[in-house]
Amino acid sequence: DIQMTQSPSTLSASVGDRVTITCRASQSISNCLAWYQQKPGKAPKLLIYKASSLESGVPPRFSGSGSGTEFTLTISSLQPDDFAIYYCQQYRTYPRTFGQGTKVEIK
């Protein structure tokens, strides 16, 4: 199975900060990577697919980059609505594994 490792596990930031989350795959997944945002008690929401394609309706302050084994999710200017947990997920092979999550909290 492909292991997905996110860092950091928790990130403290302020409104307006630029935030970057990293996701590493244990083997190459090309660009078969998605990012999700999850808020308490809610289902995850797709933000990014194909590593860098922005899902319809997602604000452009969210961006993704990377290919192969290293990927990043960047929030260019953190907004109050962005405090949540973020997950990466590979869909190159089965099982379609998730990272362990990164909690973005208020500093």
Place this chain on the structure above:
Amino acid sequence: QVQLVQSGTEVKRPGASLKVSCKPSGFTFTSFAYTWVRQAPGQGLEWMGWISPNSGVTHHAQKLQGRFTMTTDRATSTAYMELSSLTSDDTAVYYCAKDRDPMAGDGFDTWGQGTLVTVSS
């Protein structure tokens, strides 16, 4: 409106079996594949399995081998998951989700509301 509607909260005894349904609306049921994901309390997302309503092909997590089954009913346009021999470790919110793209997958763009399952004696 594109959505997935899941069956309601379940409380099960250890050793029992569970069946959760997932019914799409706003799009053609057979146009996309479906995935089941669960989330234990305070934990991350765990991919459980994937099923194509068209081909019946399934892929599932090895750790669930032998006690996890996914099916679809094209007549009622409903996807189901069944999990047997439940233990307290199966206490979680169970989600169904649909692939964003029928061919490439490209993540899951629509999720059900989640079904809370509690396994307790």
